[in-house]
Amino acid sequence: MPTSTVSTLNAPTDSTGVAQNRFAQPATATTGLLALGIVYGDLGTSPLYTLQTIVHFMGDQFTPEAALGSLSLIFWALIITISIKYCFFVMRADNQGEGGILALMTMTDARWFGRGRWLIIAGLFGAALIYGDGIITPAISVLSAVEGLNVATSIFKPYTMPFAVVILVGLFAIQSRGTGAVGKTFGPVMFVWFATIAILGVIGIVHHPHVLAATNPVYGAQLVMNHGFLGFTVLGGVFLALTGGKRFTLTWVTSGETQSALPGIASCCRLSSLITLVRSVISWKHLTWKQTRFSNSHPIGRFIHWLHLQRLPPSSPAKPSLPVRSP
Amino acid sequence: MQLGWFPGVRIRQTSAEEYGQIYVPFVNWTMMAFTVALTVGFGSSDRLAGAYGTAVSTTMVLTTALLYHVMRNRWQWSLYQAAAVIGVLLAVDLAFFSANLLKISEGGWIPLTFGVLVFIIMTTWHYGVEAMHRRNAARSQQPTEFFARLRSDNVVRVPGTAVFLTRLGNAIPPIIVNYVTRVRSLQETVIALTVSFEDVPRVQSKDRVRIEELDDGFWHVTVHFGFVEIPDLPAVLTLAKKDGVPVLDEASYYIARDDLSGRKHRNPLSRWRITLFSFMSRNSAHAIDRFKIPSSALVEIGRRIEL
Numbered sequence: 001m002p003t004s005t006v007s008t009l010n011a012p013t014d015s016t017g018v019a020q021n022r023f024a025q026p027a028t029a030t031t032g033l034l035a036l037g038i039v040y041g042d043l044g045t046s047p048l049y050t051l052q053t054i055v056h057f058m059g060d061q062f063t064p065e066a067a068l069g070s071l072s073l074i075f076w077a078l079i080i081t082i083s084i085k086y087c088f089f090v091m092r093a094d095n096q097g098e099g100g101i102l103a104l105m106t107m108t109d110a111r112w113f114g115r116g117r118w119l120i121i122a123g124l125f126g127a128a129l130i131y132g133d134g135i136i137t138p139a140i141s142v143l144s145a146v147e148g149l150n151v152a153t154s155i156f157k158p159y160t161m162p163f164a165v166v167i168l169v170g171l172f173a174i175q176s177r178g179t180g181a182v183g184k185t186f187g188p189v190m191f192v193w194f195a196t197i198a199i200l201g202v203i204g205i206v207h208h209p210h211v212l213a214a215t216n217p218v219y220g221a222q223l224v225m226n227h228g229f230l231g232f233t234v235l236g237g238v239f240l241a242l243t244g245g246k247r248f249t250l251t252w253v254t255s256g257e258t259q260s261a262l263p264g265i266a267s268c269c270r271l272s273s274l275i276t277l278v279r280s281v282i283s284w285k286h287l288t289w290k291q292t293r294f295s296n297s298h299p300i301g302r303f304i305h306w307l308h309l310q311r312l313p314p315s316s317p318a319k320p321s322l323p324v325r326s327p
Numbered sequence: 328m329q330l331g332w333f334p335g336v337r338i339r340q341t342s343a344e345e346y347g348q349i350y351v352p353f354v355n356w357t358m359m360a361f362t363v364a365l366t367v368g369f370g371s372s373d374r375l376a377g378a379y380g381t382a383v384s385t386t387m388v389l390t391t392a393l394l395y396h397v398m399r400n401r402w403q404w405s406l407y408q409a410a411a412v413i414g415v416l417l418a419v420d421l422a423f424f425s426a427n428l429l430k431i432s433e434g435g436w437i438p439l440t441f442g443v444l445v446f447i448i449m450t451t452w453h454y455g456v457e458a459m460h461r462r463n464a465a466r467s468q469q470p471t472e473f474f475a476r477l478r479s480d481n482v483v484r485v486p487g488t489a490v491f492l493t494r495l496g497n498a499i500p501p502i503i504v505n506y507v508t509r510v511r512s513l514q515e516t517v518i519a520l521t522v523s524f525e526d527v528p529r530v531q532s533k534d535r536v537r538i539e540e541l542d543d544g545f546w547h548v549t550v551h552f553g554f555v556e557i558p559d560l561p562a563v564l565t566l567a568k569k570d571g572v573p574v575l576d577e578a579s580y581y582i583a584r585d586d587l588s589g590r591k592h593r594n595p596l597s598r599w600r601i602t603l604f605s606f607m608s609r610n611s612a613h614a615i616d617r618f619k620i621p622s623s624a625l626v627e628i629g630r631r632i633e634l
Contacts, residue, residue: 101389104396108401
């Protein structure tokens with residue numbers, strides 16, 4: 001976070017320029033897991049609501065072609081924005097171990113009182129806005145995870161929101177033990193989660209290899225072109241898959257864990273492409289299910305219902321079997 | 328840590344091993360309050376998804392703009408190179424940005440408003456701190472000039488040790504200049520003490536203090552602390568004594584406490600900003616509160632600063 005550690009006015013700061021000894025830590029499996037919990041946690045939870053929102057937007061226009069199209073849009077949005085823009089360019093803009101928009105701002109050598117004030121405004125406003133969506137991220141992630149419980153049993157339904165509030169308060173309380181502690185707790189959980197969706201993804205690919213067609217950007221372009229204004233609205237849903245990428249735009253993450261845990265930009269890109277692939281594959285499972293069950297009564301309602309099954313967190317004991325093939 | 332963009336908030340280092348893992352209770356609890364309010368207000372993830380993304384999509388456009396500047400001016404890319412890459416990125420960013428604009432009425436205004444508030448806080452803080460630094464700089468005195476004045480005005484050196492907490496740069500800070508002007512005397516041993524926090528958890532004892540004698544009985548001591556260490560200033564003086572600074576046991580510590588007031592500004596906007604800044608300044612955590620200064624030996628010198 002771009003908060004200064006001490007009151008800048010009252011704390012005498014270093015004016016003499018001492019050697020700044022940063023920690024050079026070897027990348028280990030533990031630190032990698034730590035980073036997974038901190039950095040990629042966000043990236044991993046957005047499939048929980050991205051597709052659901054697209055379906056919600058499109059209503060009965062959500063045809064199999066539209067599904068393939070949105071898949072293609074998600075895939076390319078992730079490749080261009082996360083893998084190319086953030087992993088390749090923005091994280092390359094390394095300002096003494098800090099990355100992200102504030103590092104970019106510093107690298108422009110602009111001054112508030114002086115040359116290039118608009119660059120400072122752009123950087124600060126951009127950083128400030130991250131806090132804006134930052135207040136939604138925990139709320140939406142926890143809510144959608146808790147809503148998943150309603151599928152297994154309706155006992156909790158009236159308590160969805162209070163239950164989510166309790167979990168949120170708990171999570172923020174744990175924060176007081178430090179991001180390291182949070183990473184240690186959630187790193188393994190996220191690892192299981194990523195492993196689960198990866199395995200499901202591979203199974204999905206094996207059953208329906210033609211999902212890989214979604215890597216063709218034409219499908220995405222068609223979705224936007226053929227649906228006019230609706231196609232444009234869908235982009236707002238597709239963007240939800242990218243919101244996790246904002247982690248790369250904040251400074252505090254890149255300063256510590258990412259650097260030590262991931263021995264370079266390459267691995268970061270590889271991981272994000274992997275997530276991209278995995279995510280698109282999961283989406284394909286929704287698609288096939290939809291194709292086979294579309295003729296049923298209330299298909300959209302059932303589809304969304306089924307989506308809820310997908311959203312159970314990996315730790316949930318009540319995970320139902322997944323209808324990979326047509327029943 | 329980016330300096331000077333956020334008011335001092337009470338922080339707690341949560342890890343002794345790694346820099347950057349800090350916990351800011353104020354920020355944490357504020358975020359929690361807003362998050363819980365959103366959860367209660369929206370009630371379901373479907374509706375919340377409508378509000379999500381407007382802020383970050385704006386950040387992504389701004390990031391691309393800054394990236395272009397860095398490519399051109401820092402990495403020395405040619406216009407065509409930079410424009411080609413940025414063109415592609417910007418096309419994607421703008422598509423998402425404009426699609427997200429549609430969500431503003433569905434709740435997208437909430438993260439945007441929150442972002443604007445954070446932005447106002449950051450810029451006001453920076454503006455205020457910068458203005459105060461300028462005022463301080465204007466009232467500082469060059470060392471040669473200052474020491475010449477000590478002699479020409481026959482400023483009396485009284486027995487004792489005075490420690491002034493300052494961020495002594497190239498000039499003698501206003502707190503010392505004012506003290507001498509008003510009291511017309513100075514202790515025999517004067518230490519201008521600068522506390523510096525490093526981004527390591529603990530500083531090795533050989534790197535702890537740096538001592539420099541600027542003039543007869545006038546020392547500049549810089550002390551370095553790691554970010555998990557609680558600055559124990561009396562212990563620092565003991566170290567300084569070993570290195571030859573004639574510190575007496577009953578040293579007094581002088582710190583400046585600034586009280587801000589706005590001059591009659593014609594512009595209501597800047598008057599309002601000054602009010603906000605002085606509010607934040609009064610309520611921000613003072614690093615000095617963490618220092619182990621015996622309270623009986625502490626002298627706070629209040630100052631009114633007009634911005």
